[in-house]
Amino acid sequence: MFLTIATRSSVPDVPATDLGFLLHKNPARPQSVEVAGGTAHVLYPEATAERCTAAVLLEVDPIGLVRSGRGRPSEGFTLGQYVNDRPYAASSLLAVALGKLFRTAMNGRCDARPALAATAVPLEIHIPALPCRGGPTLATRFFEPLGWTVDARPIPLDPEIPSWGDSRYVDLRLTGTLRLADALNHLYVLMPVLDDAKHYWVDTEEIDKLIRAGDGWLAAHPDKDLISHRYLAHRRNLTDTALDRLTEAEGDLLEDEPATEVGDDLPGPATSAPHVSSGGGSASSSPSLAAQRRATVLEVLREIGGHRVGDLGCGEGVLVAELLKDGRYDLVVATDVSSRALAQAEKRLHVREMSERQRERLRLFQSSVTYADGRLSGLDAAVLMEVVEHVDPPRLPALAKAVFGAAKPGAVVVTTPNSEYNVRFEALKAGGFRHADHRFEWTRQEFREWAEGVCATYGYLVEFRPVGPVDHEVGAPTQLAIFRKGEV
Template sequence: MLLTISSTAGKATDLGFLLHKHPEKAQTFDVSGGSAHVFYPEATDHRCTVALLLEVDPVALVRGRRPGGTDGFSLTQYVNDRPYAASSMLAVALGKVFRTAMAGRCDLRPELPEQRLPLEICVPVLPCRGGADVARQMFEPLGWAVDARPVPLDPRMPEWGDSRYVELRLTGEVRLSEALNHLYVLLPVLDNAKHYWVSPDEVDKLIRAGEGWLGAHPAREVITRRYLAHRGELVSTAVGRLAERDDAEPEVLDNAVPDPALADGEEAEPKVSLALQRRGAVLAALRGAGAARVVDLGCGEGALLRDLLADANFREVLGVDVSHRALEFAARKLRLDRMPDRQRERLTLLQSSLTYRDDRLRGYDAVVLMEVIEHVDPPRIGALASTVFGYARPTTVVVTTPNVEYNVRYEDLPAGTMRHRDHRFEWTRAQFREWADGVAATHGYGVRYLPVGPEDPELGPPTQMAVFSVVGA
């Protein structure tokens, strides 16, 4: 199987620096099931092309495999398209051979990775479940011009029609690291199959390779399912991890929204992201309540946990998430293994559900649900309220959620769609207040409402926040 990448930049041979592969040298790398060859069919100042040729040994792929399984002793283990068609095997080779380039590193020429290059990528034979339209749906939102031509079953027999393969050609001005990560994720996605066991580590690989583009991709759910081989538990974890980056999507959108409080001609101050404003509002509410022991329910990657630990007034911090992988990622981001002992003693990470009673959540001063409730299926909202307000029953509960009325201010958000694909709903201000007032009355809390972000006179703020306090506390 073959993949070529061509550059027509001012000095095209700079491609060799970026890839850490010299144009005058052919190289071979051992990979699972075969060998990967890297060479340059052309290398001039005006055009430079690198080729990755993956030579697959189909016998080596099944050597040592135990009998049984879906293939068993089938001849298809030895006679298949793996040596000829781009697939997850090519993506694996891409990740091994060009690992440093994918990470955007070039020590000899550190300015190069940030440059957008005129690139042309060609994959002569690519399995594409769903046809050429699917290839366009995957790559066009990333800025590529896509030429996906179906490969006929037999050119001599046109009446047989097209095969499931396409010849894919991509052109565009893209950073090389971004281009490599697009290919790494989307080649197996288009094939809709992986030729190796999909373990939980694949979630980390997807999140890492999708950094900066997957979260906003309109086909993100399809990409996630296909990349993770439709394994439900892994898909749920990945969706949760992406949902925890929900802050990133509204931040980008919010930067494009004019502050309605500004007069005509008045210059705006430097933007503070909506996510940062949200965390600041939550921290202010907790400080105002005098909370010292705080639970962050649905803590995700730990953005709020970091802020809580930075304030010594929060003596005990509990981060809770239903996803074990998300907690592992939070531990890495917080550098738990390098954290000073006194700070480490203040933090506990706990896997637990938001909708089931857990004795470990009782006895805390405050519970925070920051951009969490909208990810819960509506039939489970009652169970969440019973768990938090009825059973755990902290003195203070802080809840933030998007204000759907404000969505029209986001120019990049199509009408009628929600801010995040994992949102089960988004409430108006009236709906949020109706729910919060009902919960407060049922469980003996008072509630007050605060805006977060630039408040529109007609539509309200982008984020709405409710602070609940036990009556008589």
């Protein structure tokens, strides 16, 4: 089995052969390392200043794999331990080999070229035979939100007999501009996930591997549940633990906005991919945009006053936890359309361990912002933080009617991405959204027009504020509106 990683020179005086520095493997010298059940080789089919390709070849010994106790006796018949696709198709074996060959590169370290290690570079990855339970569609679902352009083509069972149909393998090509460390970690996690099989016993140590390799991207991935479930061999107890830890990580991760530079979660001119983790650089003393957004919303709620507040579309309860810490609120209502998110919120908030008085302050229930819900009546203030952009545009009038017309809180705080700021994220494709689930992203003028239309219809007054660093040309990364009841 093998894969290739290629790059081209995109910066003057930086030859493509610097890929060798990033991988810690000299293009002039093939290298080999022994891994479980075989030998992994790194060699360079091409190495010029303009373009460089590193190939990883894994020679698997099926007999040695079984003798080591790492074979899979449940392949359907006894000889299946020896006669299978493992020598030919990418799998968890290749993922393990990547981890052993490129451990330092996966950690984002390169003492010889530290600036290059922190920079997104043009990459092309080719895996000729990847087992993919779910087909090309699932491969695209997994890789595309991470900034890759995906070309996944099913491999026919027999090209000479088309009627037999396609096999469970795909020929996968990924292109994108990302940090090499992130690219390697994507492969390390997602190859065995797409294969939906592992050649070794999965225990609690695999949770640590998943969290470590998924740092900076998995917590915000729209398919994190499925990825975690498959990576941990469908063991529900391990998956629940992993998701709990990812939820904690997501508290400080921008779910819908690209991080900027390694070591800095604050928005600014980007040199790295949308999902780059801060783990590869020095820690920043400034709070992330997600933290700034929550702090701004909390400050606005204190300005508004009142004792009954609601977080509509609360997700996994990060803002709710902050509201419950503030004794001024007698009632905190938290709703979301996702039962999974509510279950995670309940765990985050430790609802079962709450005292009776604490539990009386919280109302946590499933509800949609596009349907009127009588349980939301009587709120002094309601928050829609990064919610409206997840609603299909034809349903926005229903959202306005349910929130402003039916629930009628004394005030409503709405935050949403400012699409004009997207040009500051180099790795974000022109016209692309910051998150795979976004249905739209507004400019400042579009947000203003929507807000003013709501006010005219439902009798509110509106004030606008920026959230995050303000760019003199494109504004702030997040825009916020404060609606207060007024006169039509």
